[in-house]
Amino acid sequence: MRVDLGNALAGVAEPGVSRAALDDLDERVADAHERIERGRADAERGYAALNLPETVDPDEIRRAVEPFADAEAIVTVGIGGSALGAATLASALPAETPAYFLDNVDPEHVSRLLDDLPLDATAVNVVSRSGTTAETLANFLAVREAMADAGVDWTDRTFVTTGEEGNLRRLAEREDLPALDVPEGVPGRFSALSTVGLACAAIQGHDLDAILAGASDEGDRLAGSLYESPAYAYGATAYALEERGAGVNAMMPYAESLETFAEWFAQLWAESLGKDGRGQTPARALGATDQHSQLQLYRAGPRDKLVTLVRPEERRDRAIPETELEGLSYLGGSTLGDLLDAEFEATEASLAEAGRPTVRVEVDRVDERGLGELLYGMEAACVLYGELAEVSTFTQPAVEWGKKAARGLLGGGDFEEADAVADKTTLTVE
Numbered sequence: 001m002r003v004d005l006g007n008a009l010a011g012v013a014e015p016g017v018s019r020a021a022l023d024d025l026d027e028r029v030a031d032a033h034e035r036i037e038r039g040r041a042d043a044e045r046g047y048a049a050l051n052l053p054e055t056v057d058p059d060e061i062r063r064a065v066e067p068f069a070d071a072e073a074i075v076t077v078g079i080g081g082s083a084l085g086a087a088t089l090a091s092a093l094p095a096e097t098p099a100y101f102l103d104n105v106d107p108e109h110v111s112r113l114l115d116d117l118p119l120d121a122t123a124v125n126v127v128s129r130s131g132t133t134a135e136t137l138a139n140f141l142a143v144r145e146a147m148a149d150a151g152v153d154w155t156d157r158t159f160v161t162t163g164e165e166g167n168l169r170r171l172a173e174r175e176d177l178p179a180l181d182v183p184e185g186v187p188g189r190f191s192a193l194s195t196v197g198l199a200c201a202a203i204q205g206h207d208l209d210a211i212l213a214g215a216s217d218e219g220d221r222l223a224g225s226l227y228e229s230p231a232y233a234y235g236a237t238a239y240a241l242e243e244r245g246a247g248v249n250a251m252m253p254y255a256e257s258l259e260t261f262a263e264w265f266a267q268l269w270a271e272s273l274g275k276d277g278r279g280q281t282p283a284r285a286l287g288a289t290d291q292h293s294q295l296q297l298y299r300a301g302p303r304d305k306l307v308t309l310v311r312p313e314e315r316r317d318r319a320i321p322e323t324e325l326e327g328l329s330y331l332g333g334s335t336l337g338d339l340l341d342a343e344f345e346a347t348e349a350s351l352a353e354a355g356r357p358t359v360r361v362e363v364d365r366v367d368e369r370g371l372g373e374l375l376y377g378m379e380a381a382c383v384l385y386g387e388l389a390e391v392s393t394f395t396q397p398a399v400e401w402g403k404k405a406a407r408g409l410l411g412g413g414d415f416e417e418a419d420a421v422a423d424k425t426t427l428t429v430e
């Protein structure tokens with residue numbers, strides 16, 4: 001992963017960060033790096049995520065999914081960090097076996113998918129660290145029922161990825177389902193490079209070793225200076241810009257295949273850093289599509305944004321056919337990739353010209369290795385940002401609050417969070 005901070009510097013952008021301020025910040029980056037390395041050495045909660053490229057066993061994952069090698073489709077039932085890593089890989093990498101994700105409990109979406117799937121040839125991976133998340137368990141029950149109704153033995157088609165305890169672990173033990181363990185001490189949103197994110201990729205036949213090698217290379221580049229580590233350069237700059245008023249971080253990849261990556265990034269950034277009044281609100285955009293929508297706001301709206309422009313340097317390309325149409329000869333002879341690259345450069349220049357901060361992030365290609373670099377790089381950037389902002393990066397009390405309130409409302413336990421729903425202030429207009 002390569003990071004170019006030039007357009008986030010004061011003098012180019014407002015808000016911007018000066019070289020002197022970055023040099024000062026670099027001393028804090030060195031201290032933060034030491035804390036991160038200590039956390040990694042002790043495999044402390046959260047920091048253990050940065051050890052995953054070395055601790056995860058791809059053979060174990062491949063062995064676990066072997067019984068599903070003939071699947072015509074794979075459905076991951078999970079939500080948040082239990083789905084988005086796998087979804088990022090699935091939507092970025094072409095595969096013969098289609099992957100679907102049941103995260104939301106929208107009954108129309110669930111019914112439509114279950115109606116369409118070849119249930120007797122579908123592999124189902126139920127993923128939940130806690131094993132207690134209502135959406136995941138409810139969707140799993142719906143899948144199980146649909147399989148039973150179709151005369152399919154769901155126990156032949158299902159495996160679980162979960163923690164040591166919880167409803168899902170008990171179910172796996174009772175039904176003797178194949179089970180993968182979630183990694184110890186790694187929150188869902190940091191678990192893309194583990195059993196949680198990689199099982200679906202393994203069934204789809206992707207190269208897990210290359211994903212982990214890309215991640216490992218990025219990890220090897222973590223160092224006690226932001227000038228030596230692309231991941232830290234990004235995390236430190238985003239932090240410095242938030243301090244200077246950029247409370248929004250718009251993630252804008254110039255690759256359709258990275259659209260879900262922007263969704264994954266939004267969760268990582270929001271759930272990890274949104275604490276104690278701190279954090280950047282992630283926005284999701286797609287180049288070049290959103291040049292024709294959100295770019296207006298990014299260039300001329302409030303000066304509260306960092307725009308992160310991501311692109312692969314190489315991609316499968318396609319020539320634009322020569323045309324006799326008047327005024328369009330400039331397109332013929334170019335490729336769609338040339339056009340997309342020109343759009344990328346133009347957006348970057350347009351934002352710089354208006355004094356709006358951007359950071360450019362590049363990988364060689366959107367392939368297994370490039371994705372490993374991106375996922376690991378953004379996780380390390382997030383961990384560094386959390387250290388600098390002194391927030392508890394690896395907890396998610398607001399998310400837990402909502403989970404308890406919903407379970408309480410459905411009679412799934414005595415949770416005081418559910419009582420707050422009754423206190424809602426209303427001002428109804430009909």
Ligand code: PA5
Pocket residue numbers: 079080081082127128129130131132133136187188189190271396399
């Ligand atoms: O990142 C997180 O911790 C969350 O987004 C969880 O992944 C999400 O809430 C799902 O939790 P679980 O895996 O326990 O079902």
